[in-house]
Amino acid sequence: MTVPGMETGVHVFTALLSGLSAVLMLGLLYSSSPNKKMVRRIAVAFAVLVWITWIAVAPVYVNEYGADKAVIKSFSETRNAHSLGMETKEHIFYTGLILSLLVPIGAYTLNLDKPGARKLMGWLAATLIIGFIVMDALGAWISLSAKLAWSMKAG
Amino acid sequence: MAESESNPRLLVASVAGYVVAALFNSLLVILKETHEGVEGWLVNTFGHHWIGHGILVVLTFIIATGISYGAYKGETEEKLYGKLLAAILGATIVSVAIIALFFLAE
Numbered sequence: 001m002t003v004p005g006m007e008t009g010v011h012v013f014t015a016l017l018s019g020l021s022a023v024l025m026l027g028l029l030y031s032s033s034p035n036k037k038m039v040r041r042i043a044v045a046f047a048v049l050v051w052i053t054w055i056a057v058a059p060v061y062v063n064e065y066g067a068d069k070a071v072i073k074s075f076s077e078t079r080n081a082h083s084l085g086m087e088t089k090e091h092i093f094y095t096g097l098i099l100s101l102l103v104p105i106g107a108y109t110l111n112l113d114k115p116g117a118r119k120l121m122g123w124l125a126a127t128l129i130i131g132f133i134v135m136d137a138l139g140a141w142i143s144l145s146a147k148l149a150w151s152m153k154a155g
Numbered sequence: 156m157a158e159s160e161s162n163p164r165l166l167v168a169s170v171a172g173y174v175v176a177a178l179f180n181s182l183l184v185i186l187k188e189t190h191e192g193v194e195g196w197l198v199n200t201f202g203h204h205w206i207g208h209g210i211l212v213v214l215t216f217i218i219a220t221g222i223s224y225g226a227y228k229g230e231t232e233e234k235l236y237g238k239l240l241a242a243i244l245g246a247t248i249v250s251v252a253i254i255a256l257f258f259l260a261e
Contacts, residue, residue, distance in 0.1 A: 054209070062203045087258045090205055094180045094212045095250045098173050101216070102243065105169045111161035116236040123240055127247055 004064045004146075011057035012139065018049035018100075019132035025103075026125040029118045036112045039121075043107035046128075050100035054093070061090070068146040071153050078152075081145030089138040096131045103128070163235060167227040170239050172220030174246040179215045181253035183208060188257070 025042045028034055065086075072082045103124055110117040187194040187204060194204050201207030230238075 058206060061205060083261065084258050088255050091180065091184045091208070091254045092251050094209055095177045095247060095254075097209070098176045098180075098212065098216045099243070099247065102166070102169055102173055105166050109162050109164070109166045111232070114161070114232060116233050117161065120236045120240050124243065127244065131247075 001067050002064045003067045004060050008057070008060050011053055011060065014049050014053045014056060015132065015135065015139075018046055018053060019129060019136070021046040021049060022103075022125045022129045022132065026122055026129070029112070029122050029125070034112060034118065039112060040104070040107045043104040047100045047104050050097060054097055068142075068149075071149040072142070072145050075149050075152055078145040078149040081142050085138050085141045085145070089135060089142070092131075093135065096128065096135070099124070099128060099131070161232065163232070163239075164224065164227040166239065167235070168220045168223040170242050171223035171226055172216045172218075174242050175219035176212050176216035177246040177250035180208075180212045181250045181257075183211065184254050185257055188261070 021042050025039055025046060028039050028042065069082050069086070072078045103121070106117075106121050106124060110121065112118055112121070183193075187197060187208070197204040197207035197211075201210060
């Protein structure tokens with residue numbers, strides 16, 4: 001039986017970096033004289049980090065999460081962490097995955113000197129930051145529920 | 156591209172592609188959760204339903220973006236920004252709401 005191990009940390013860490021880069025980009029967009037070159041580089045880095053976050057967790061989810069899932073679902077106290085938490089997380093992630101691609105596309109194709117363009121990019125960044133927070137919270141719920149469920153199983 | 160210029164054609168197409176992909180994502184969730192055959196097909200074709208789901212969403216985005224590439228008709232930028240923002244926020248909220256409410260109701 002294989003359970004998620006330290007390799008899950010890659011997923012969590014790159015997700016954190018993506019959230020931080022979105023916050024950095026938001027700050028740069030609303031500074032008094034935005035550094036457009038830096039915004040564009042961070043926009044690309046952000047999207048790359050989101051996609052690495054997906055790729056890094058795929059083998060964990062496909063090959064290892066099953067053991068956690070079985071034990072999480074076996075207790076009424078933790079069942080919802082999978083049936084609502086993980087099911088929601090794993091699917092809304094794809095909405096965010098595609099949304100992340102709009103960030104570098106917008107950064108490179110819009111005139112960031114225009115306030116309207118910066119506002120659009122800002123809202124895009126803010127939406128993705130909110131998404132990161134939601135995903136992180138769901139991940140924490142699932143992880144803690146797995147720990148609780150395994151400890152209940154162990155008696 | 157000169158600093159003062161913008162060419163939103165790809166962004167307009169990508170936003171259209173995103174709207175289609177986001178809605179497809181949420182509808183595919185409902186379809187595979189309510190029809191065992193759909194989930195079975197995803198497993199048989201891609202090895203795991205979640206991987207197949209992701210691949211289909213990405214492909215949907217690429218195809219819809221390609222089809223929408225001619226959609227930009229040269230609107231003024233101020234009008235465009237508002238429309239794009241509304242499309243992005245609308246699709247995001249609807250997609251997330253459908254998925255979350257579906258699993259909440261299940």
